[in-house]
Amino acid sequence: MAVLLMLLLCGLALWVWGSGALWFQGPAHPTIRWALVGIWTAWMIGSLIAYWTSRRPAMLMACWFLSFVALLVWWQQIKPSDTRNWAADVGEHVEVQAVKGPGQLVKLNNVRNFRWRSDEDFDARWEQRSYDLSRLERVDVALSYWMGPAIAHTLVSFGFSDGQHLVYSIEIRKERGEQFDALAGFFKQYEMVLVAADERDILGVRTNVRGETVHLYQVNMPQQAMRELFMAYAHQADELIEQPRFYNTLTANCTTIVWQLARSIGAQLPMDWRMMASGYLPSYLKGFGVLAPQATLESLEQAGNITERAKAWVPPAGSSDSKASVDFSKAIRLGMPPLN
Template identity: 55%
Template sequence: MTMLRATGCGLLTLVLLLSSAWAVPALHFRLALPPPARLAVCVLWAGFALAAIVLLWRGQPARALLAYGVAFALLLGWWVRIAPSDTRAWSDDVSRHLQASQSGSVVTLANVRDFDWRSDTDYTARWETRRYDLDRLRSVDVALSYWMGPAIAHTLVSFGFEREGAPGGREQVAFSIEIRKERGEAFSALAGFFKQYELSLVAADERDILRVRTNVRGEDVYLYRVALAPPAMRALFLAYVAEAEALQRQPRFYNTLTANCTTIVYTMAQRIVGGLPLDWRLLASGYLPEYLHAAGGLVPGQDLEALRAAGRITLRAQAAPADAQFSQAIRRGVPGTAE
């Protein structure tokens, strides 16, 4: 075998292996068959790819590539027809779409979640309609909830509005990009690459969406004040509203790499602020504070480790009352949040 032919066979083998590495889990996660039948199909595909590689190295590339190419084309034809749904048996906490309307500076949000969580399966469900005056928008905070080691965190963004009568004169609403789980469904990062989950945008009271993570799920949560000018804060809030309206019109799939809780926020912020660099920490979202600090997006003049230590709200959240004082209590000592 000549060097040129060996190089060509090597490259084609790599293509077959990589395409099969995508095809097998795609079939596993999305093929509508009983588990044993799905497993059999996956094994057959892997065997088919192996046979194509053997034929390739035995000097029969045309036969190998033609058979595999036809099969892969049929697989892609099936794949592109898998569409996101809006009519599954959704888990209660993501069962409703956030709905918004605007009159002047006042945005009305319907289906703001305010659940009282006792465990992941025991809760009192509440959905509310709330109004927020963009002329009274005063702050933006980012919360990172660590649930699987230092590199993996869920990103939430909370907006603070000046409101008379609210504790500390502020009312918070937090937005979270999440998978839209079906009842009994669990999250898998691998499945998230393969059209397993639809996207959900949740707007919630912090007593719900932060407290469930610290007090019920045992996650470690950090809160950081984001340095944004008032017009950018307003634009980011309206970007969330627009995203909610888009998901209500047309459901979308979650994707672990390209459409997750951090990358979607980045896309919205990039349209507003501009000049935000692409960075590996947007994928390893546990390191998002390092990214924001390097970009000048956190409280200026503060060391990152000091911000991180002061921003750890887990213990404060666990000790805070499950009432309107919650948001005020978790911010005690967080740099930039004393107003």
């Protein structure tokens, strides 16, 4: 009985993975894809039946194993690309142009600073910016809720004493006209991109254009750790330029990559189910004592909800673009408790 149960579970797992691989990476025509999934399904079911009715089950299992290996070999030939017709907002990689001094002044190319009127109507701007890491004074985790309380997109914002804020965001690199499908994200459907953006752009588009709910949580970190995390993101950007990588809904997503980067600089953060259900990430952070200790999680969630403040904000009359961005960052943090 135990052998039968194991075979059934293994067969189910192989059928699910093989069907997904054939559907999402098979020929473009849906009829052909349906046919391939049907053939794979018939083969899996037929093999299991034949195993129990044949006098030579070992041969059947060998054929089953070889068919899986053939599918796996084909799967390994599917490589990520850097040269597709990308959507405008993920069309550029952020690049580290230069680092001057002992890790002090960092110059970045392709910092996104779009002005959004709708998802289809915007002014695309990719800028070169410089950041003095000696003036880095805060790190905030932003969670943008777009599909219920358990699912949120994770972003990390770095704040400087001159009022500048830079947000890093691991995102799928959509092609033009492509929409995100969490199931497709398991099957090499999307490449990964690291976006570096102005807060007024990347947070504002989520609250004001896409109708998402965004929460900010300031994280208690020593400045040296902040600087190391900033540069870990910069190095991740370089790696993605040199070697494109697939996004994976489970293992390489907007939250697990942040966790990996934090671990790379020495943070003792165990893996947790809230890496997958990222909407509950604040309780994970609160449990490690890195959020404001004097405030409850509920009060932090309420004070950190920037959605209405972002919607209500208007640029000060006559202010430059850079000053308006600084003002936006100040406005959305009104009411957030200090760390100490």
